[in-house]
Amino acid sequence: MDWKLELVIVPVSDVDRAKKFYTEQLGFAEDVDHRAGDSFRVVQLTPPGSACSITIGTGLTTSAPGSYQGLHLVVNDIEAARAELVERGVEVSEPFHFGAQGKQDGVSPNRGDYETFMSLEDPDGNNWQIQEVGRTPKK
Structure with a gap:
């Protein structure tokens, strides 16, 4: 199912x-x-x-506006996605990276799947993480 x-x-x-x-x-x-x-x-x-x-x-929820943190969107090219958002006037962070050990290094030259992110907030402060997946060909 x-x-x-x-x-x-x-x-x-x-x-x-x-x-x-x-x-x-x-x-x-x-x-x-x-x-x-x-x-x-x-x-x-x-x-x-x-x-x-x-x-x-x-009338949909009792959750406070802006209380959602870490909603995820997935893209296969974070740099192209960031350029598109910036062109549309969205305040979005620079991409940041987490290496294989889960440590944030901020400058990883090898953007592996599930390791590169950027973040933005909607007008209420709900936080979105944009994650790069699909860049690395599957073996």
């Missing part, structure tokens, strides 16, 4: 501001924007190429 993660609710304080950030700056596709009165709104957004979406909205 397959168990697939398809949706993560991300707590935000201003749905329209967050929607603009995720669609215009991160390039997520808007799948749904549904309101049922003033106290309930669901906005489903999907990163390019992802089978899992996020939902932001009103």
Whole structure:
């Protein structure tokens, strides 16, 4: 039996501001924007190429806006991804690296899968880690 993660609710304080950030700056596709009165709104957004979406909205969660830390997105070229984000006006860290022993070295010339990251925050402070995977050919 397959168990697939398809949706993560991300707590935000201003749905329209967050929607603009995720669609215009991160390039997520808007799948749904549904309101049922003033106290309930669901906005489903999907990163390019992802089978899992996020939902932001009103009346969805009791988690505090900005409380999610370490959500992961995976890319196969972190430098190209960073250039795209910077061009869209996203404040994103420089790539940083963890060697095979799990120690951060910051300058690893050999970017192995699962070792190179960069980070960013949405307008509420929810933290995203972008991880490079798929750069190293599988043996």
